[in-house]
Amino acid sequence: MDRVGKGVGSRGSFRALYSVLKGSSAHRCFWAVLLLLALAVLLLAGVMHVDVRLLMPQLGDQVDGPPVTNVMFLKTHKTASSTVLNILFRFVETHNLSAALPAGGRFHLGYPWLFLARYVEGAEQGGPERRFNIMCNHLRFNPPEVQKVMPNDTFYFSILRNPVFQLESSFVYYKSHVPAFRNVTSLDAFLASPWAYYNQSLGLSNAYARNSMWFDLGFDNDAPPKEDYVRARLLDVERRFQLLLIAEHFDESMVLLRRLLRWRLDDVVAFRLNARSRHSVTSLSPAGQERAKHWCALDWRLYQHFNRTFWARLSAELSPRRLRSEVARLRERRRELAALCLQDSEPKNKSQITDFRLRPYQSGRADIMGYNVKPGLDNQTLQTCQRMVMPELQYMAHLYTLQFPDKPPKNIAFLEA
Numbered sequence: 001m002d003r004v005g006k007g008v009g010s011r012g013s014f015r016a017l018y019s020v021l022k023g024s025s026a027h028r029c030f031w032a033v034l035l036l037l038a039l040a041v042l043l044l045a046g047v048m049h050v051d052v053r054l055l056m057p058q059l060g061d062q063v064d065g066p067p068v069t070n071v072m073f074l075k076t077h078k079t080a081s082s083t084v085l086n087i088l089f090r091f092v093e094t095h096n097l098s099a100a101l102p103a104g105g106r107f108h109l110g111y112p113w114l115f116l117a118r119y120v121e122g123a124e125q126g127g128p129e130r131r132f133n134i135m136c137n138h139l140r141f142n143p144p145e146v147q148k149v150m151p152n153d154t155f156y157f158s159i160l161r162n163p164v165f166q167l168e169s170s171f172v173y174y175k176s177h178v179p180a181f182r183n184v185t186s187l188d189a190f191l192a193s194p195w196a197y198y199n200q201s202l203g204l205s206n207a208y209a210r211n212s213m214w215f216d217l218g219f220d221n222d223a224p225p226k227e228d229y230v231r232a233r234l235l236d237v238e239r240r241f242q243l244l245l246i247a248e249h250f251d252e253s254m255v256l257l258r259r260l261l262r263w264r265l266d267d268v269v270a271f272r273l274n275a276r277s278r279h280s281v282t283s284l285s286p287a288g289q290e291r292a293k294h295w296c297a298l299d300w301r302l303y304q305h306f307n308r309t310f311w312a313r314l315s316a317e318l319s320p321r322r323l324r325s326e327v328a329r330l331r332e333r334r335r336e337l338a339a340l341c342l343q344d345s346e347p348k349n350k351s352q353i354t355d356f357r358l359r360p361y362q363s364g365r366a367d368i369m370g371y372n373v374k375p376g377l378d379n380q381t382l383q384t385c386q387r388m389v390m391p392e393l394q395y396m397a398h399l400y401t402l403q404f405p406d407k408p409p410k411n412i413a414f415l416e417a
């Protein structure tokens with residue numbers, strides 16, 4: 001009895017109490033009380049909207065059922081899509097899955113042309129039925145061709161960003177690449193008289209300059225934003241994609257994605273990739289922001305619509321309290337991994353990145369940031385950390401070599417310069 005008195009919380013004391021009571025009527029009473037207590041806790045949690053996972057944190061990473069492993073991510077431009085791609089590539093590698101990668105020496109899947117199945121390495125080998133688990137490189141969406149390389153039960157999703165900031169990011173990144181941007185000093189000046197710089201007949205080469213998310217979805221980015229047309233295309237997107245994420249709510253997006261894919265927390269924890277340094281971000285005047293919404297009216301409608309459905313979907317899936325707790329857990333885990341993996345937990349500019357293989361591609365006036373991995377990590381941790389900071393092109397080339405060891409490796413020219 002002495003031992004029991006010292007605390008029923010420990011496993012040993014619990015066993016002692018159980019053996020004392022066993023066989024007696026107190027035994028039945030004991031179980032009834034325990035059952036009642038458990039029911040009371042669950043009832044209280046329900047009434048107070050308490051997330052049971054908060055009471056039992058070990059339940060936090062449990063997922064019901066096997067993870068979804070056939071996934072198509074439409075990688076829209078300048079929308080945090082490289083961070084999502086990193087998540088998907090890591091999942092491919094850690095689960096030994098196949099990825100639909102650009103054929104030969106290419107770096108994306110035929111963009112800005114509409115996607116064709118033959119742009120995928122190995123799609124035409126092993127008969128017409130060759131299918132892949134994950135597809136996430138830049139492409140212009142063309143559903144019948146995508147379906148040729150992806151299984152029937154594929155989960156389709158994409159990500160959108162407020163077109164005002166998406167256009168600003170595009171302007172800086174593609175300044176010298178896009179004809180419409182080449183001869184204008186600022187985005188404000190461009191938006192004040194866009195038709196002076198934007199030549200519609202140049203078509204695909206100007207796709208980054210107007211309604212670029214609409215274009216990536218396979219639609220006409222110069223179409224007049226008539227109500228019937230817009231509604232019909234939004235419906236198309238709703239039919240094709242199970243989920244549209246929102247870059248401004250990236251962490252909430254990852255919580256929802258993880259839930260729908262039944263993935264583990266670490267599968268969706270990521271560092272911000274392909275971000276510009278603060279000094280290469282410009283800000284639009286208030287008038288410029290309004291003009292951007294008008295100039296990219298199709299993207300603006302797209303963003304408004306799916307921002308609404310995103311929040312509706314979130315609240316259908318999780319209570320506000322549960323959402324807050326899952327976002328907090330995600331952030332906490334990212335902080336832990338940053339402390340484990342990164343040199344002073346900070347992004348670095350190109351010249352500060354000591355391992356040249358981890359330097360991100362630089363474009364236009366954008367100063368694209370990357371990371372230094374902490375020195376002295378053991379091999380397994382080093383591998384985990386390197387995967388998390390590996391820029392898109394390097395990761396794609398790495399997966400390509402793993403998947404097609406007999407093919408010539410991708411040549412990333414800028415790493416050799």
Ligand SMILES: Nc1ncnc2c1ncn2[C@@H]1O[C@H](COP(=O)(O)OS(=O)(=O)O)[C@@H](OP(=O)(O)O)[C@H]1O
Nearest residue numbers: 077078079080081082083169250272273274275276
């Ligand atoms: N986690 C997270 N949350 C919010 N925003 C994020 C995140 N990760 C990346 N980013 C921002 O996304 C911009 C880069 O987008 P992409 O990777 O899609 O660009 S690309 O088209 O592949 O070049 C780039 O925006 P800008 O910095 O404004 O250019 C990134 O800062």
